[in-house]
Amino acid sequence: MPLENEGEDWRMLDAQYISPRSVAEAVEALKGGGKDAMVLAGGTDLLVQARTGLRDPRLYVDLKRIPDLMALDISSKGLHLGASVPAAQIFENEDMKALYPGLTEAVDLIGSTQIQGRATVGGNLCNGSPAADTVPSLLVLEAICVIAGSEGERRVPASEFTTGPGETVLRPGEFLVRIEIPAPSKGAADAYLRFIPRTEMDIAVVGAAVSLTLDSSGCCEAASVALGAVAPTAILVEGAASALIGSTLDEAALERAGSAAYEAAQPIDDKRGTAEYRRRVASVLTQRSARMAAERARGRN
Amino acid sequence: MSEKKLKYVGTRPIRHDGVDKVLGKANFGADLNLPGMLHGKILRSPHAHAKIISINTAKAEALDGVLAVITGDDFPPPPSGKGSVEGPQDFGDMARNVMAREKALYTGHAIAAVAATTTRIAEIALKAIEVEYEVLEPVMTLERALAPDAPILHEEMRAKGEEPLPEGPTNVATRTVMGFGDVDEGFSSADVVVEREFTTETVHQGYIEPHAVVARSISDGRAEVYCCTQGQFMVRKYCSKVLDMDPTQIKVTASEIGGGFGGKTVVYAEPVSIVLARKSGRPVKIVMSREEVFIATGPTSGSHIRVKIGVKNDGTITAADATLNYEAGAFKGSPVMAGMMTIFSPYRMDHVRIEGFDVVVNKPKVAAYRAPGAPMAAFATEGVMDELASQLGMDPVDLRLVNAVKEGDTAAYGPKFKVHGFIDTLQAVKNHPHYKAPLGPNQGRGIACGFWFNAGMQSSANVILNEDGNATVVTGNPDIGGSRTSMALMAAEELGIPVDKIRPVVADTESVGYSDLTGGSRVTFATGMAVVEAAKDVVRQLRERAAQTWDVSVDDVEWRDGHAVAMNGHADDHEPLSVAALAGSAAKTGGPISGRASLNARGPGPGFATHICDVEVDKETGRVSVLRYTAVQDVGRAIHPSYVEGQMQGGAVQGIGWALNEAYMYDEKGKLQNPSFLDYRMPVASDMPMIDTVIVEVPNPTHPYGVRGVGETPIVPPLPAVAHAVNQATGVRFRSLPISPPRVLAALDD
Amino acid sequence: MAKTHVITEVNGEEAEFLCEPGQTLLETLRDELNLTGTKEGCGTGDCGACSVMLDGRLVCSCLVLSPEVDGRKLETIEGVADGEKLHPIQQKFLEHAALQCGVCTPGFVVATKALLEKNPDPTEEETRYWLAGNLCRCTGYDKIIRAVLDAAAELRGEA
CATH class of the missing domain: 1.10.150.120 ([2Fe-2S]-binding domain)
Incomplete structure (x- = not known):
């Protein structure tokens, strides 16, 4: 009997692989590949899912040979981060550390050294995990996702990109090209903390990103708070942000922000933590992240 | 005991197998490929408890590239009756564990297997096998297993052991009771009595190398097996039992082994690969995935233990009582007996009673894991001792010193202790700077003791003197942590030649005498004894050859520092003859020289350790960080001190992992939720501090160099030591493992 | 099944192999190139036993598809020592x-x-x-x- 047997739930023998050299080539390849064509960036999620049977790619479209997707550009306008730039290249970049310390920390927290040699922010976003480390940071930095597809390019805010666990706004044939983040304003800084039971090699039980802007007197002019792993997607917590805005980030304001995070969190019980535990830690990390971000912002005024 | 000053034993030479290992050239289980080899894959039950109604392999067999499909029907009937049980092993159960027959008893239980030209085709073929199950309620906890209305795993099983026993079908395999004196009387004379209950979860050995085997069937009925195992003779015997073959029809070669810790002391894929090879007529390789290792190989028991200890105000124990319930997994045979043998053994007591239950549940059949059964027992006893110390206002080390067993004391499980260094470890802890170092806020320090009885058993060794005067030391024990070099060191000492002139070899089952498996901390002790005996045999022959050369009596020849030396008035007539000279002239004096020894070693000597652990607790997140750790252990004598330290450090870190984050997590249907290194959280490098070691040497009088087993004891104290440190940091006593962040935070709230 | 032809550089030497497109680099190193020094402990990037250098970056070879290394440079454990001389x-x-x-x-x-x-x-x-x-x-x-x-x-x- 031949191996390919449509209609039975047997895994097909093998996939195909192509590595387009331009966005246009990739669009074409995905158009022809059907629903089981999958884009391959770092592969650190996709290849694990393929191995464990969660996904069954028939066509891998490797996006690492497209110059646009491998570019990391920082200018006065902000950051253009190609979707396939590996994590290690990002956190080794001194400008990234200086301008977006929270996002850079989040990137540095993805997996082991080996994983960081491959994993990408684009993949972290497109995998759609509620626990993705970089997504809370992208939310507080008001990142814009630039998407390519057969209909052309479109731009979606990072806060709208993920729609549920494993689900994104990407339509069949579309893929993420780059992420754009505005340049930080004067007195602004960000921070990201996550909790894991070990010191490394875990998926976030909770992640908390804070971005805030302090005026010259140390008063918080603007703030944004986002949580990961406490809801079907990473969430912006308006209540926590408003608790910080207008304050000098005193303990009382931090506690109010923490309480808002506790209330906003809608976590589940799973193997990585209980719902109540996650709420508690969301509050703690929100406060700690805000403290870190404030410390950095003070240094920029 | 050897009184002379030792030249090689106690030094730290580079291991003989080391160069190949750092170069990546050592061959592990998965590294062998044979011409024409097929790849085997095993279909595993998706249900924790189910009757197998039917298996249809027709579609799988019809696939291009599939050369064999097998089920339980391709195996002989599981052994029963005479010869089917040997010690703790029931070969009928083993046969059913290797390939399910009537029932699937855990998620991951082998149901069928395939051999195909590629692993991908084999995987597809597994999906083409149709199995009809009648799904039954899974039994996932001790509580459920012991409930009156519990589903029964084995309808034919009846409880054995001491009355009273459950009647009729039950999940209790055995009830055992041991002890002496009158515990009621003992407790009535106590000033303070503490009674507590403790629980631990199923944990895995976590060796980095998954199980791997290549088998070849030979048309005359023989088979050859290459695999990673802790015992090539064990694989030979167990395969012969499961497959109804004569043991010597099977030749087993042990590959380098990438960790075992007890987990590679039984067979899983080995008999399956032989049957596939026989059916396909081609060599078959099976390599488990990490997920298969977690779901389908033996972890160690989850446990529930109740301990009650009474003491006088001066700390003297008046009585102790314990009940241990251990999960065996799908088939009987938990290490509850070893738990019972170790639970009170560090302490002297006149009145003691220990009761143990071996209970089956729908989890993989447990296998040995480093001091099997002892760490959870120590977690309970040491936990009560720590609480008693604080109630009495005594230093916890002092409470142990008051009660520590000495030479001549009777262990709670019967035997009298020979000389050992338990008290020396306690004194060393008291005198260690770590014990007195200041602690910061949210930090705590705990100490705990551990005991393991160690094993002796059967070993064989050949020492072959080569024509250049170098020696080959051949044993039948896979080298799991440097034992080859330890064997070479002892042979070097006996022969008087440098250790790098000795090549230690682990032989296959056709090239050395029978040897029990590598386990029970027995190899350096028992196989070491065999090597020493075999080397002495060589020395005796060398003296004879020298006597013959000089034409003197053998009594006039002494062996000194690698030379035959003429004595008793002949010294001036004859220059000493070196090993090399005697080996070089062997052809003229009677032929090649080799020595051999086979023995059943007795008197392994108990292993005692005391550990100190410092932690810091983040009271907002519940995370426990280990800041400092010191392991003190009586090792008898350290043949290779670096490897002894390595055992102490590795065991301590496994124990810390067990204490803090490792645990099997099952869903309500009995499916394992965390069968990966991502979610089964073993310690990573950044989780750990350096592990300081203090080697105490109180030689074991039954071993020529004073060796006592080292490898297992170090995993016993960490569970309680970590818990006690967390208690000091938080004021909360943790009696359930793991002490994971959610549990810590929840406990701090109460 | 059509195999993919890949030319790459392994430990300073050109290497050429045929692979199934979905085959991991780890499988190829071990089974096609006989470089079995790179080990599989998990196959999911969680243990590091399969670590290799890919264009100067440390990666898990179990999480790289074999066709990806076409035209790239690989270093494995077999290339660490200088001939007989240990690093x-x-x-x-x-x-x-x-x-x-x-x-x-x-x-x-x-x-x-x-x-x-x-x-x-x-x-x-x-x-x-x-x-x-x-x-x-x-x-x-x-x-x-x-x-x-x-x-x-x-x-x-x-x-």
Whole structure:
């Protein structure tokens, strides 16, 4: 009997692989590949899912040979981060550390050294995990996702990109090209903390990103708070942000922000933590992240 | 005991197998490929408890590239009756564990297997096998297993052991009771009595190398097996039992082994690969995935233990009582007996009673894991001792010193202790700077003791003197942590030649005498004894050859520092003859020289350790960080001190992992939720501090160099030591493992 | 099944192989190129036993598809020593007894080499975090960390 047997739930023998050299080539390849064509960036999620049977790619479209997707550009306008730039290249970049310390920390927290040699922010976003480390940071930095597809390019805010666990706004044939983040304003800084039971090699039980802007007197002019792993997607917590805005980030304001995070969190019980535990830690990390971000912002005024 | 000053034993030479290992050239289980080899894959039950109604392999067999499909029907009937049980092993159960027959008893239980030209085709073929199950309620906890209305795993099983026993079908395999004196009387004379209950979860050995085997069937009925195992003779015997073959029809070669810790002391894929090879007529390789290792190989028991200890105000124990319930997994045979043998053994007591239950549940059949059964027992006893110390206002080390067993004391499980260094470890802890170092806020320090009885058993060794005067030391024990070099060191000492002139070899089952498996901390002790005996045999022959050369009596020849030396008035007539000279002239004096020894070693000597652990607790997140750790252990004598330290450090870190984050997590249907290194959280490098070691040497009088087993004891104290440190940091006593962040935070709230 | 033809560079030499497109680099190294020094401990990027260098970056070869390495440069454990001469990292692993079973050792050696090329003078903490993706179940990491720090000192010319 031949191996390919449509209609039975047997895994097909093998996939195909192509590595387009331009966005246009990739669009074409995905158009022809059907629903089981999958884009391959770092592969650190996709290849694990393929191995464990969660996904069954028939066509891998490797996006690492497209110059646009491998570019990391920082200018006065902000950051253009190609979707396939590996994590290690990002956190080794001194400008990234200086301008977006929270996002850079989040990137540095993805997996082991080996994983960081491959994993990408684009993949972290497109995998759609509620626990993705970089997504809370992208939310507080008001990142814009630039998407390519057969209909052309479109731009979606990072806060709208993920729609549920494993689900994104990407339509069949579309893929993420780059992420754009505005340049930080004067007195602004960000921070990201996550909790894991070990010191490394875990998926976030909770992640908390804070971005805030302090005026010259140390008063918080603007703030944004986002949580990961406490809801079907990473969430912006308006209540926590408003608790910080207008304050000098005193303990009382931090506690109010923490309480808002506790209330906003809608976590589940799973193997990585209980719902109540996650709420508690969301509050703690929100406060700690805000403290870190404030410390950095003070240094920029 | 050897009184002379030792030249090689106690030094730290580079291991003989080391160069190949750092170069990546050592061959592990998965590294062998044979011409024409097929790849085997095993279909595993998706249900924790189910009757197998039917298996249809027709579609799988019809696939291009599939050369064999097998089920339980391709195996002989599981052994029963005479010869089917040997010690703790029931070969009928083993046969059913290797390939399910009537029932699937855990998620991951082998149901069928395939051999195909590629692993991908084999995987597809597994999906083409149709199995009809009648799904039954899974039994996932001790509580459920012991409930009156519990589903029964084995309808034919009846409880054995001491009355009273459950009647009729039950999940209790055995009830055992041991002890002496009158515990009621003992407790009535106590000033303070503490009674507590403790629980631990199923944990895995976590060796980095998954199980791997290549088998070849030979048309005359023989088979050859290459695999990673802790015992090539064990694989030979167990395969012969499961497959109804004569043991010597099977030749087993042990590959380098990438960790075992007890987990590679039984067979899983080995008999399956032989049957596939026989059916396909081609060599078959099976390599488990990490997920298969977690779901389908033996972890160690989850446990529930109740301990009650009474003491006088001066700390003297008046009585102790314990009940241990251990999960065996799908088939009987938990290490509850070893738990019972170790639970009170560090302490002297006149009145003691220990009761143990071996209970089956729908989890993989447990296998040995480093001091099997002892760490959870120590977690309970040491936990009560720590609480008693604080109630009495005594230093916890002092409470142990008051009660520590000495030479001549009777262990709670019967035997009298020979000389050992338990008290020396306690004194060393008291005198260690770590014990007195200041602690910061949210930090705590705990100490705990551990005991393991160690094993002796059967070993064989050949020492072959080569024509250049170098020696080959051949044993039948896979080298799991440097034992080859330890064997070479002892042979070097006996022969008087440098250790790098000795090549230690682990032989296959056709090239050395029978040897029990590598386990029970027995190899350096028992196989070491065999090597020493075999080397002495060589020395005796060398003296004879020298006597013959000089034409003197053998009594006039002494062996000194690698030379035959003429004595008793002949010294001036004859220059000493070196090993090399005697080996070089062997052809003229009677032929090649080799020595051999086979023995059943007795008197392994108990292993005692005391550990100190410092932690810091983040009271907002519940995370426990280990800041400092010191392991003190009586090792008898350290043949290779670096490897002894390595055992102490590795065991301590496994124990810390067990204490803090490792645990099997099952869903309500009995499916394992965390069968990966991502979610089964073993310690990573950044989780750990350096592990300081203090080697105490109180030689074991039954071993020529004073060796006592080292490898297992170090995993016993960490569970309680970590818990006690967390208690000091938080004021909360943790009696359930793991002490994971959610549990810590929840406990701090109460 | 049509196989993909790949030309790459392994340990300084051109290597050419045929692979199934979905086959991992780990499978190809071990089964097509007979470079079995790279080990599989998990196949999901969680243990580091399959660590190799891909264009100068440390990666898990179980999470790289074989066709991806076309035209790239690979370094495996087999390329660490200079012929018969051990690399100082390998020598220090031996001297410090930094291996017991040895199955994680190739991955640790490759990862350590990557660390020391980037950071010749790492602290203990930096070393531990860099190597957090390499699991060892035998040693408790103590002797591995000492070996790495000593190798670093030797490579800096201090030891």
